[in-house]
Amino acid sequence: MTVLHETMRPVLDGLDVPTDLLVAGERRASGSGRRIDVRDPATGEVLATVADADLDDARAAVGAAADAAAAWAATSPRHRAEILVRAFELMTERSEDLARLIALENGKALPDARSEVAYAAEFFRWYAEEGVRLRGQLGRSPSGANRMVVTYQPVGVSVLVTPWNFPAAMATRKIAPALAAGCTAVLKPATETPLTAYAVAALLEQAGMPPGVLNVVTTSTAGPVVEAMLSDPRTRMLSFTGSTEVGRRLLRVAADRVLKCGMELGGNAPFVVLDDADVDAAVDGAMVAKMRNGGQACTAANRFLVADAVHDVFVEGLVARMAEVTVGPGVDESTGCGPLINADAVRKVDELVRDAIDRGARAVLGGEPVDGPGCFYPPTVLVDVPRDARLLHEEVFGPVAPVVRVDDEEEALALANDSEFGLVSYLYTGDLARGLRLSERLESGMVGLNRGLVSDPAAPFGGTKQSGLGREGSTEGLLEFMEAHYVATSW
Numbered sequence: 001m002t003v004l005h006e007t008m009r010p011v012l013d014g015l016d017v018p019t020d021l022l023v024a025g026e027r028r029a030s031g032s033g034r035r036i037d038v039r040d041p042a043t044g045e046v047l048a049t050v051a052d053a054d055l056d057d058a059r060a061a062v063g064a065a066a067d068a069a070a071a072w073a074a075t076s077p078r079h080r081a082e083i084l085v086r087a088f089e090l091m092t093e094r095s096e097d098l099a100r101l102i103a104l105e106n107g108k109a110l111p112d113a114r115s116e117v118a119y120a121a122e123f124f125r126w127y128a129e130e131g132v133r134l135r136g137q138l139g140r141s142p143s144g145a146n147r148m149v150v151t152y153q154p155v156g157v158s159v160l161v162t163p164w165n166f167p168a169a170m171a172t173r174k175i176a177p178a179l180a181a182g183c184t185a186v187l188k189p190a191t192e193t194p195l196t197a198y199a200v201a202a203l204l205e206q207a208g209m210p211p212g213v214l215n216v217v218t219t220s221t222a223g224p225v226v227e228a229m230l231s232d233p234r235t236r237m238l239s240f241t242g243s244t245e246v247g248r249r250l251l252r253v254a255a256d257r258v259l260k261c262g263m264e265l266g267g268n269a270p271f272v273v274l275d276d277a278d279v280d281a282a283v284d285g286a287m288v289a290k291m292r293n294g295g296q297a298c299t300a301a302n303r304f305l306v307a308d309a310v311h312d313v314f315v316e317g318l319v320a321r322m323a324e325v326t327v328g329p330g331v332d333e334s335t336g337c338g339p340l341i342n343a344d345a346v347r348k349v350d351e352l353v354r355d356a357i358d359r360g361a362r363a364v365l366g367g368e369p370v371d372g373p374g375c376f377y378p379p380t381v382l383v384d385v386p387r388d389a390r391l392l393h394e395e396v397f398g399p400v401a402p403v404v405r406v407d408d409e410e411e412a413l414a415l416a417n418d419s420e421f422g423l424v425s426y427l428y429t430g431d432l433a434r435g436l437r438l439s440e441r442l443e444s445g446m447v448g449l450n451r452g453l454v455s456d457p458a459a460p461f462g463g464t465k466q467s468g469l470g471r472e473g474s475t476e477g478l479l480e481f482m483e484a485h486y487v488a489t490s491w
Contacts, residue, residue, distance in 0.1 A: 024064035025211020068212030084128035103330035131180030154182035156236030164190035267423030270416035285452030349398035423463035
């Protein structure tokens with residue numbers, strides 16, 4: 001059974017969005033028969049219900065992936081690439097429908113949703129191209145005693161766990177390299193945004209993906225279900241995007257079976273504006289780094305560290321730009337900032353803002369939850385933020401910009417690196433040599449130098465410290481799903 005909100009009906013009527021589990025190429029209800037409500041965060045109304053998988057469903061999905069593994073690994077890279085290219089074409093053709101679906105179940109503004117769909121589709125095209133380029137190595141050993149033949153083989157059945165904040169892009173960023181490498185997979189999307197994952201899987205089926213190559217399970221008991229899949233001896237890989245706390249728990253489970261793991265975890269991105277920066281450009285970059293998806297991104301700028309010489313001008317510009325942002329339902333064309341994902345997210349953001357203000361910060365814009373229905377929080381700028389405020393040390397995941405005044409680049413770097421996280425940093429300066437020198441000292445896997453956006457399918461995405469293990473995107477993302485196989489031979 002599927003329950004549709006009237007706002008949802010035009011999207012689901014025009015786009016294949018199944019709501020049951022995908023196992024071995026078949027749509028099936030969960031063994032328990034239970035369903036999960038998917039709600040519009042802008043209104044709280046139910047958009048649809050999806051199947052709620054239990055442990056037996058999870059094992060069946062892994063079994064389906066295992067049954068399909070040998071045949072899929074044996075297909076040529078070119079054949080796999082053709083399916084991925086067709087998936088890219090289908091996503092591009094249905095981009096507006098997908099964007100509206102994302103705006104409904106995730107809440108993000110339509111411009112952000114459209115950008116996400118374009119970004120998500122590019123992973124299919126990139127890995128279609130990258131998969132056929134991967135070659136092995138043939139060489140002579142240093143001693144001259146033998147030849148060395150190195151090839152790359154698929155790691156095997158992979159469990160892919162994705163978050164709600166980028167329901168299309170986080171899915172394709174894992175699915176595309178896994179399939180290009182010759183792996184079969186089970187995707188477990190977030191229960192807040194499962195419809196997009198099911199829609200993407202349906203497009204892959206239309207593109208010619210064989211049954212069992214990608215299986216999709218949704219569940220309200222993520223911990224036990226994912227642990228059951230990881231404990232299954234047929235599973236060989238875990239790729240997870242989510243919080244550091246959950247990532248640590250999954251790593252403990254994976255360690256028992258010595259599973260290969262890729263982890264894209266939390267962030268606490270500093271946004272450094274030096275005294276020689278182009279302030280207008282820095283404000284432009286801040287709007288992208290902070291306000292994309294309403295700040296609900298692991299790459300979102302979390303701490304603005306601004307040189308004293310440009311602090312006031314930067315704050316003035318940022319406040320003016322953020323004040324222009326219209327808050328409303330994501331599907332409304334005039335909306336610039338949609339709702340947060342749920343009421344708990346609103347409470348957390350407000351708690352962090354209240355803590356900062358109680359410690360001496362001042363709200364020069366926003367700072368109070370929006371009255372009325374929906375999970376809205378307004379664009380907020382805080383100044384005079386004390387160093388011990390919680391929002392400088394925790395992910396905010398909302399449209400809140402705390403600004404800290406710094407004296408010089410050394411203080412800015414010290415504060416930027418004062419975090420257990422190291423996903424991405426942003427740095428604005430008018431001196432390229434200075435920027436490159438300081439970028440090397442920023443303790444993060446990625447740096448946006450005079451840019452507020454770093455993500456690209458061709459770039460290695462990932463962090464250092466507590467922000468994760470491995471990389472997604474680029475050639476590195478393909479190799480995450482492969483193992484080097486070495487043959488020593490004499491001839």
